[in-house]
Amino acid sequence: MDPSYLGGFGPLGFPLWVRVTHWFNFLFLTLLARSGLAILAAHPKLYWNIHSRPGSEWIRFTRKALPADRMWCSTDEEVEAPSWLALPGGKGLGLGRYWHFFNAMAWPLCGLVYVTLMFATPQWRRLVPTSWEVLPDAWRTLVAYLQFQQPGPHPPYSYDPRLPFNSLQQLTYFGLIFGLVPFEIATGLAQSPSILGRLPWVERAFGRGGRQAARSIHFLGLAAFAGFLVVHVFMVAWHGFAAEMDKMVLGREEATGSWLGAWLGLGIVAAVVAIHAAANHASARHRRATHRALAAVVDPVRRNTLHRLVSVQDYRESEVSPYFRLNGYPPIAAYPQAQGGDQTYERLLGGGFADYRLEVGGLVKCPLSLSLDDLRAMARQDQTTLHHCIQGWTSIGRWSGVPIGEVLDRCRPSPEARYLVFRSFGMHEYTGKPYYKCVAMEIGRHPQAILAYELNGERLPLQHGAPLRARFETKLGFKMVKFLRSIEVVDDYRRVGDGLGGSREDEQQFDMGAEI
Numbered sequence: 001m002d003p004s005y006l007g008g009f010g011p012l013g014f015p016l017w018v019r020v021t022h023w024f025n026f027l028f029l030t031l032l033a034r035s036g037l038a039i040l041a042a043h044p045k046l047y048w049n050i051h052s053r054p055g056s057e058w059i060r061f062t063r064k065a066l067p068a069d070r071m072w073c074s075t076d077e078e079v080e081a082p083s084w085l086a087l088p089g090g091k092g093l094g095l096g097r098y099w100h101f102f103n104a105m106a107w108p109l110c111g112l113v114y115v116t117l118m119f120a121t122p123q124w125r126r127l128v129p130t131s132w133e134v135l136p137d138a139w140r141t142l143v144a145y146l147q148f149q150q151p152g153p154h155p156p157y158s159y160d161p162r163l164p165f166n167s168l169q170q171l172t173y174f175g176l177i178f179g180l181v182p183f184e185i186a187t188g189l190a191q192s193p194s195i196l197g198r199l200p201w202v203e204r205a206f207g208r209g210g211r212q213a214a215r216s217i218h219f220l221g222l223a224a225f226a227g228f229l230v231v232h233v234f235m236v237a238w239h240g241f242a243a244e245m246d247k248m249v250l251g252r253e254e255a256t257g258s259w260l261g262a263w264l265g266l267g268i269v270a271a272v273v274a275i276h277a278a279a280n281h282a283s284a285r286h287r288r289a290t291h292r293a294l295a296a297v298v299d300p301v302r303r304n305t306l307h308r309l310v311s312v313q314d315y316r317e318s319e320v321s322p323y324f325r326l327n328g329y330p331p332i333a334a335y336p337q338a339q340g341g342d343q344t345y346e347r348l349l350g351g352g353f354a355d356y357r358l359e360v361g362g363l364v365k366c367p368l369s370l371s372l373d374d375l376r377a378m379a380r381q382d383q384t385t386l387h388h389c390i391q392g393w394t395s396i397g398r399w400s401g402v403p404i405g406e407v408l409d410r411c412r413p414s415p416e417a418r419y420l421v422f423r424s425f426g427m428h429e430y431t432g433k434p435y436y437k438c439v440a441m442e443i444g445r446h447p448q449a450i451l452a453y454e455l456n457g458e459r460l461p462l463q464h465g466a467p468l469r470a471r472f473e474t475k476l477g478f479k480m481v482k483f484l485r486s487i488e489v490v491d492d493y494r495r496v497g498d499g500l501g502g503s504r505e506d507e508q509q510f511d512m513g514a515e516i
């Protein structure tokens with residue numbers, strides 16, 4: 001056939017870069033899927049409502065029942081994923097997120113190389129239908145498959161004999177790359193408190209379910225990818241495993257009857273499985289080292305893109321959640337894991353917090369010791385915002401308190417001050433060590449960074465951190481210390497605790513930045 005009749009390109013075939021990006025795509029996508037499941041296991045329930053109302057999930061992956069007669073926290077809802085399924089297995093939220101974000105960067109990069117080369121060459125035609133003929137051709141292809149035939153890449157199953165796929169394949173790949181992929185990226189980003197804090201309309205763009213709808217759809221996208229993978233592999237086997245692998249590994253389209261491509265392809269799959277196994281092994285055996293290695297790549301990117309975003313949230317009163325979920329028990333004798341044997345808090349609680357003092361010290365010119373009355377006498381700020389727990393749930397609340405900037409103006413940090421250390425009366429539930437969090441000074445100066453003493457117009461309830469808790473509306477919930485005891489101004493957070501920026505960072509591989 002004369003190649004000029006459709007715009008001058010020869011048979012598209014399977015150039016080396018198509019094959020290389022295909023296999024890297026397979027690697028990154030499977031790593032994304034398995035690390036995504038580790039994240040899901042931390043809150044194995046999906047909602048269509050922004051409040052993540054207990055019991056309102058449309059699907060759940062746990063049978064764990066929660067006590068009706070006493071307080072429970074969302075850490076109690078967490079399940080342990082099997083390590084063959086999730087990266088990592090067990091309680092793997094922290095490292096699961098690191099693996100997820102690492103691959104969420106590597107995968108689009110691979111996609112960018114692919115799409116760039118695609119449009120720099122005539123290869124874009126393999127993906128982008130150039131004729132409406134694609135629709136009837138795809139229909140014919142589907143009918144043929146349903147009749148257990150094997151439609152090849154040629155007319156009447158494609159509108160151009162130079163294309164390497166039939167029309168149904170072309171439409172599927174087109175929809176996957178230009179539909180599902182951008183959708184997964186968008187619904188992933190729409191779960192970031194920094195992005196939604198700065199652009200609350202993004203959250204509303206997902207309708208009444210808002211950020212929980214984004215999370216649900218993100219999961220359905222994973223299910224779509226999984227469904228695609230199953231059908232894709234089935235088709236490869238059905239069309240002739242050796243011949244198809246010859247194309248995708250060696251780029252050979254003529255039927256040679258050789259099994260070389262097939263064996264090499266199986267070798268690539270084995271290598272991918274080995275990488276997964278190594279990632280699981282490293283995460284289980286060398287948690288801190290894996291944390292530090294992945295953080296070295298992921299954290300600078302998050303810091304440079306998301307750290308500077310400032311929250312401008314202002315939800316309506318009518319949007320306030322009927323029930324605000326919980327994480328972190330009050331440090332009273334009923335919850336020994338949070339109390340850790342220290343009765344100071346319970347004594348203050350008994351006295352209605354009349355003797356409570358917030359201690360502010362460290363690298364400051366004027367150390368402070370502030371009673372609740374002192375704090376109430378300072379500037380008051382109200383804000384109705386969306387709380388994002390790292391586990392995946394969200395609730396909306398109206399918080400009132402003192403801007404942290406006001407407190408900083410009073411204590412006057414010295415020039416070398418760079419971080420704020422928030423310490424709690426409560427203990428970290430796994431280690432029994434005091435709960436603490438480090439936050440960059442500029443975050444403390446954000447207009448919506450406050451020390452809250454009220455929630456929804458009432459004195460801060462015990463379970464939400466009475467009498468005082470931090471709010472940073474571009475951060476994940478774990479940064480917002482409840483039962484606040486003191487604030488210390490320091491020059492370097494790496495010298496505090498185990499040096500990673502907080503209790504959950506030190507113990508659970510959570511990230512210092514908490515922007516997404």
Ligand SMILES: Nc1nc2c(c(=O)[nH]1)N[C@H]1C(S)=C(S)[C@@H](COP(=O)(O)O)O[C@H]1N2
Binds near residue numbers: 425426428477
């Ligand atoms: N002292 C203390 N503060 C804490 C925690 C904790 O365990 N102890 N948990 C954090 C986490 S993970 C979240 S999501 C929020 C939950 O706040 P809430 O219980 O008011 O919803 O508090 C944060 N502050």
Ligand SMILES: [Mo]
Binds near residue numbers: 327388389390478
């Ligand atoms: Mo959380």
